[in-house]
Amino acid sequence: MNGHEAAGGPVREPVGDRGDVGGVRVMVVDDHPMWRDGVARDLADAGYDVVATTGEGRQALRIAAAVRPDVVVLDLRLPDLAGVEVARGLGASGSPPRVLVLSASAEEDDVLEAVKAGASGYLVKSASREEFLDAVRRTAEGDAVFTPGLAGLVLGEYRRLAHRTPEAPGDGPRLTERETEVLRMVAKGLTYRQIAERLVLSHRTVQNHVQNTLSKLQLHNRVELVRYAIENGLAELD
Amino acid sequence: MGIEGPFWRALAVFRAASLAYAALLLVRAGGYAVPVVSWAVLGVMTAWTAAAAVLYPARPGLRGWVLLAADLAVTSACLLATPYAQTDAAAQSGAMPLTATWVAGPVLAWGVARGRRAGAVAAALVSVADLWLRGRGGLDLASLPVNGAVLMFMAGVVVGHVAQLAREAEERVQRAVELEAAGRERERLARGIHDSVLQVLALVQRRGAEIGGEAAGLGRLAGEQEAALRALVQAPSDQEAAARTRAGTAGGRHPGGGGGRDRDRGGGGGRDRGAAGADGGAPEPPVDLRELLRPYGGARVTLSVPATPLPLPPGTAGEVRAAVGAALDNVARHCPDGARAWILVEEDDGRVIVTVRDDGPGIPEGRLEEAAAVGRMGVARSIRGRVAELGGTVTITSSGTGTEVEMAVPVPGPAAGRRAR
Structure with missing residues (x-):
């Protein structure tokens, strides 16, 4: 399976280098007006097309369905709807946008849930503007944006899944040895470039490994959701 | 209805049983002297037993003095009707009045509804009626049968006291529940406020860094505060764990026991929070290693943990924490700003x-061994020593991209067996 497809919907055209981001439609969802405006301005200055800003989750889902952004910058703490639910709702839409979670108070469970629900990256708000813009660019290109903290969470989640079903090892996603190796290095703060050097791989290969760990987890999450829905009579197999 | 419900149910049962007893006595005595009156009074008693059983528990509004007074009046009337049914001779020979033990009903009701004093007052009133009835035939005061009165008095006071205690306990529980709900609500609000503060601090930090100059210093300060506040917000369960540990030690202290060995073993990490409760004999509840390490995270130190807790015995967790602290101290000491x-x-x-x-410059080849040989450097002793004590291993690697200290510690107890399959 292609990693990009698993991350949500059809493969997008890569937007290329920085400065060539015109036409990438971004929506900002943050209940803090100062932040919302600041982030929107930064994005606009960098050449992005900021198509909508909102501070409410339900509204975000409605607007997203109408304006169809390529990237959604999402705060996890919203007044009306949990950010995780928004991420889930965005992922369930017809042409799901890529979601970059940007949050001040990182609650680990929420971050992990949002990522499992389809968000393709996570960044704390104290990240610098350059880090932020770089993260948006990578998100638009379909790359996973992994902080060391997120890598630790994903690593822990794979281990939890492995321990949960020792009798049925076929059930649940597994990391390859190489993926585990790469993910651990990301969690220990090594950059993709440093990892590539250490493992004698290309930068792109490292990126693909990271992307795969996320895609497998999201796919598993969707399968689990569907299974849950069928078992509880919420859906039927045609 | 709350805590009083069971009392009212018990009282209804008592009245019904007493009524059956009175009926039995009536049948055995062949209807006393005037059967028509006797059976009529028993009919009133039956009706009132049923009414009381329904009215008391169902209508808290009716349970005021009106119902209590009515209860007392009806019961006393039935008691005082005895002379019209029984002969004086029967009463004087010490036989039970027509109402038998049924007269205790309002006494217990007053006690349950209004506490022990009301129970005592009702007992006094019924007793006066009872004693007047018995003394009517010309008995002198000294030989009056007061047993029944004393028993009734005791029943009223004791039941009243118990009901009062139960009510107070219920109120206390209610207050505790309200306080807890208020605390949770406050916590929820605090989380929102914390989040806002975090947002502003993060914004100041970011803009400050962009503007540069003096603003950059302000931004750095904001960043430090942001990290401190986030650590606080993320670790509410840390305090809870500490409270649990304290409660566990206070509740499970055994005299003597095997506490001495624990104390000796925990002595090295005595200043650690994790080992602080090691003077109790009972096994301590495990602590979440993530929470212990959380305070180390900050602007310069990034902490990556799983989303699920990592329970470890407090002693083990404290040692691991100390080893991590030693490794970080080492980074601060040997790496450039x-x-x-x-x-x-x-x-x-x-x-x-x-x-x-x-991501410092790395440790030069042979430096660790050399330092350990002269017994000077903290890394070898603090980290290797602590981890070896726990049966674990330490791997230190160093290269151009920095130094890595990897500590692997076995998880003791049942968790290890479960995790290891």
Whole structure:
């Protein structure tokens, strides 16, 4: 399976280098007006097309369905709807946008849930503007944006899944040895470039490994959701 | 209805049983002297027993003095009707009045509804009626049968007292529940406020860094505060765990026992929070290693942990924490300003693996061994010593991209068996 497809919907055209981001439609969802405006301005200055800003989750889902952004910058703490639910709702839409979670108070469970629900990256708000813009660019290109903290969470989640079903090892996603190796290095703060050097791989290969760990987890999450829905009579197999 | 419900049910049962007893006596005595009156009074008693059983529990509004007074009036009337049914001779020979034990009903009701004093007052009133009835035929006061009165008095006071205690306990529980709900609500509000403050601090930090100059200093300060506040917000369960540990030690202290060995073993980490409760004999509840390591995270140190808790015995967790602290101290001492560090916490195959990595210049070849040989450097002693004590291993690697200290510690107890399959 292609990693990009698993991350949500059809493969997008890569937007290329920085400065060539015109036409990438971004929506900002943050209940803090100062932040919302600041982030929107930064994005606009960098050449992005900021198509909508909102501070409410339900509204975000409605607007997203109408304006169809390529990237959604999402705060996890919203007044009306949990950010995780928004991420889930965005992922369930017809042409799901890529979601970059940007949050001040990182609650680990929420971050992990949002990522499992389809968000393709996570960044704390104290990240610098350059880090932020770089993260948006990578998100638009379909790359996973992994902080060391997120890598630790994903690593822990794979281990939890492995321990949960020792009798049925076929059930649940597994990391390859190489993926585990790469993910651990990301969690220990090594950059993709440093990892590539250490493992004698290309930068792109490292990126693909990271992307795969996320895609497998999201796919598993969707399968689990569907299974849950069928078992509880919420859906039927045609 | 609350706590009083069971009391009213018990009282209804008592009245019904007493009524049956009175009926039995009536049948055995062949209807006393005037059967028509006797059976009429018993009919009233039956009706009132049923009414009381329904009215008391169902209508808290009716349970005021009106119902209590009515109860007392009806019961006393039935009691005082005795002379019209029984002969004086029967009463004087010490036989039960027509109403028998049924007269205790309002006494208990007053006690349950209004406490022990009301119970005593009702008992006094019924007793006066009872004694007047018995003394009517010309008995002198000294030989009056007061047994029944004393028993009734005691029943009223004791039941009243118990009901009062139960009510007070219920109120206390109610207050505790309200306080807890208020606390939770406050916590929820605080989380929102904390989040706002975090947002502003993060914004100041970011804009400050962009503007540069003096603003950059302000931004750095904001960043430090942001990290401190986030650590606080993320670790509410830390305090809870500490409280649990304290409660566990206070509740499970055994005289003598095997506490001495624990104390000796925990002595090295005595200043650690994790080992602080090690003077009790009872096994201590495990602590979440993530929470212990959380305070180390900050602007320069990134902490990566799983989303699920990593329970470890407090002693083990405290030692691991101390080892991590030693590794970070080492980073601060040997790396130039601006070096960053990362802590990765993992659990795999019954082991907890904690890795501390820095992006400093690395440790020159042979430096560690040399330092250990002269017994000077903290890394070898603090880290290797602590981890070896726990049966774990330490791997230190160093290269151009920094130094990595990897500590693997087996998870003791049933968790290890479960995790290791």
